[in-house]
Amino acid sequence: MNDEHTIDLYYPSAAYAQGGVLWWELTVAPGSHSKPFGDERKLAAYLAFHVGQGGRFTMRSLRSALGATVPNSAEHLNRRLRQLRTRDGWILQSQRDNAALAHDEYRVEKIGWHPGCGFPRPVDDKPSDSVRRHVHERDGWMCVVCGIGARELYDDEPGKTARLTLGHRVPGARLGKETTINDLQSECARCNEPMRDELPNPPTLEELMPGIRSMSQGDKRELLRRMELNRRPRTRVDEYYTRVRRLSESERARLMASLEDMVSS
CATH class of the missing domain: 1.10.30 (DNA Binding (I), subunit A)
Known part of the structure; x- marks a missing residue:
């Protein structure tokens, strides 16, 4: 038995399309002579069968595994991964979700739809x-x-x-x-x-009214004010904190350094 065949035994039978080819190594869709096999399907199969739930991967490892079967663009891979999240039910963590991950590392928190899973792909x-x-x-x-x-x-x-x-x-x-x-x-x-x-x-309005009527006048005025604003009133610090959370990591670091200078002066 050669080494290549030994490596193949690592994968379950569901990892292979008809003809014994791994899903992520297909160039054309099963049963077709020319229709390309979608990149999202390849990624989903690779993550499900090779990386697995709880496993970690990087964009470089995806590129290495899929080779020339996907366009040489990091943004292309990012778009495909976003589609797996929003359409196919995958939960893929990055450093933003899990501080234990490196900046270029991802973790499979939950496996979603993939070729070989036994049920149809969700409608987009x-x-x-x-x-x-x-x-x-x-x-x-x-x-x-x-x-x-x-x-x-x-x-x-x-x-x-x-x-x-x-x-x-x-x-x-x-x-x-x-x-x-x-x-x-x-x-x-x-x-x-x-x-x-x-x-x-x-809740329905009928369910809420008894409790609202029993509130103090001050609480009723505050509830009315919040409803008019359509949000919970926040301090200026709250408002800016919400906005700065959306800065890039480098911008956050620059802002923190500036604030440290401001408060220490």
Whole structure:
């Protein structure tokens, strides 16, 4: 038995397409003579069968594994990985999500759809990027379930930062292109994934009114003010903290150095 065949035994049978070729080494789609096999499918299969859940990888390792089968562009690979996240249910952590990772390293937190998994690929009908940005801007780039902000560290999970996703106000409802902005809310990935189908439906006005009527006049005025603003009033520090969290790492470092000079002078 040669070395190449020994390496093949590392993969389960589902890692191979018809003809015994690994999914990520295909050049044309199965059953076709000319239709290219999609790069996202190749990436998904490689991550599922070679990297595995909990495994780590880099863009360089993906390029090395897929070789000339994908265009030589880091942005191309990034776009394909984003599609795996938004369409196919993958959760891929970077250093922003897990401080234990190197700056060019990723971790497979959850395996999504991939060739050989045994079920059809999800239909690509998620809300657009513009809708996603609008909802996050409206919600102040914070999870409406637990209140954590985008890229903030979880108190009970050292090193893990919050990643914002879209959730439906009515748990279990389908997120499709027909979903309106008013149906959506910002949720961190931790709140969105395990709780989506377990949270109760939003309260009705009839359920809230008795408690609101029993509030003091001062509390009623504050609630009215927040509803008029459509957000929780925040200090100037809160507002700038939300904005600076979206700076690049180099810009954050420059700002921190400037602030240290300002407060020490």
